[in-house]
Structures are given as structure tokens and as C-alpha cells.
Amino acid sequence: METQIFVNVTTTDLDRSKAFYTALGCEINPLFTDENAACIVWNEHIYFMVLTHEHFGGFTDKKLADPRSTAQVILAMSRESREDVDSVLAAGLAAGGSEPREPSDYGFMYSRTMEDPDGNILEFLYMDPVASEEGPAVWESQLP
CATH class of the missing domain: 3.10.180.10 (2,3-Dihydroxybiphenyl 1,2-Dioxygenase, domain 1)
Incomplete structure (x- = not known):
């Protein structure tokens, strides 16, 4: 199996993020998408996991950065x-x-x-x- 890349990014509005990334031509993998996260498929090797801010915080003990600033x-x-x-x-x-x-x-x-x-x-x-x-x-x- 070739290496796949899963990039995790945070969002304050999951529906808005899904609409944005699908507008770029990405697909959403429904098997790994729920009310907390969406799996954005760029290609067979690159995926973005767009996570709600709260859900993202569960993966780290560090303070979350605000990507706007x-x-x-x-x-x-x-x-x-x-x-x-x-x-x-x-x-x-x-x-x-x-x-x-x-x-x-x-x-x-x-x-x-x-x-x-x-x-x-x-x-x-x-x-x-x-x-x-x-x-x-x-x-x-x-x-x-």
C-alpha cells in the first residue's frame, strides 16, 4: 500500500467547509463524515479531515490556533x-x-x-x- 496523507484542519462551520472543498472539485467520503468531521478527498493519496473546532481539540492537549490570525x-x-x-x-x-x-x-x-x-x-x-x-x-x- 502506498502512503496516504491525511491533513487535519479545523473549521467553525462544517457545512460551509464541505461546500467550499467540493467547489474546488473534491469529493466527500461519506464513510468518514459525520456531524464532527468530513473526509475531503483530493485524490487517492491525499485527504483533508475537516474537523469541528471542538472535535479537533480532542486530538491534542495543545492550545488550538485560530487559522484566521x-x-x-x-x-x-x-x-x-x-x-x-x-x-x-x-x-x-x-x-x-x-x-x-x-x-x-x-x-x-x-x-x-x-x-x-x-x-x-x-x-x-x-x-x-x-x-x-x-x-x-x-x-x-x-x-x-
Whole structure:
């Protein structure tokens, strides 16, 4: 079995979060979804467990950060193209997300940052395959 990644994020409104993530093209796995949590399926290896604030608190003895004011992690996911990056941002913004900063364009890599309605930070990026496999220097050496 290949490694699967389950990222746990907190929400103050589970229904709003489910609507937001399905607007991005994700599916919800009903087998692991109830009134406390939703299993958001990105693909066969990556899942977000969106947990109510109270339920999330049951998994740690630490004080919970408020993602609206405190950054704990930035979840970055690759896309197939620059257009895919823009498309997922457009869907997320229409579903209640926000874009806290301008897009970053490094030539070999293009990325945009979005916060979900709870303030959890998502970054979507496209990296040129040459740069991804051989590094930005090789990509730059191939420029005209």
C-alpha cells in the first residue's frame, strides 16, 4: 500500500467547509463524515479531515490556533498547468475563499495562495516539468 496523507484542519462551520472543498472539485467520503468531521478527498493519496473546532481539540492537549490570525502550516498542492491554478482559485474565491496575496510568478513556477473560509492556507502551484525534474537552473539554461 502506498502512503496516504491525511491533513487535519479545523473549521467553525462544517457545512460551509464541505461546500467550499467540493467547489474546488473534491469529493466527500461519506464513510468518514459525520456531524464532527468530513473526509475531503483530493485524490487517492491525499485527504483533508475537516474537523469541528471542538472535535479537533480532542486530538491534542495543545492550545488550538485560530487559522484566521495564526499560520501554522501552508498546504501546497501542485496542479497540471497555470490555467489549473487559476481555475481552482476562481472556484475557491467564488465559494467563499480569499486570496491574501498577489500571485507569484518565478518563470519556472507559478503559484497562488488562498485561504479557505476558516483561514486555513492553501497554495496551488504549477512547476515546469524541466524545473521540477532537473532544477530551476536547467530550466533557465534552456531559455532563448
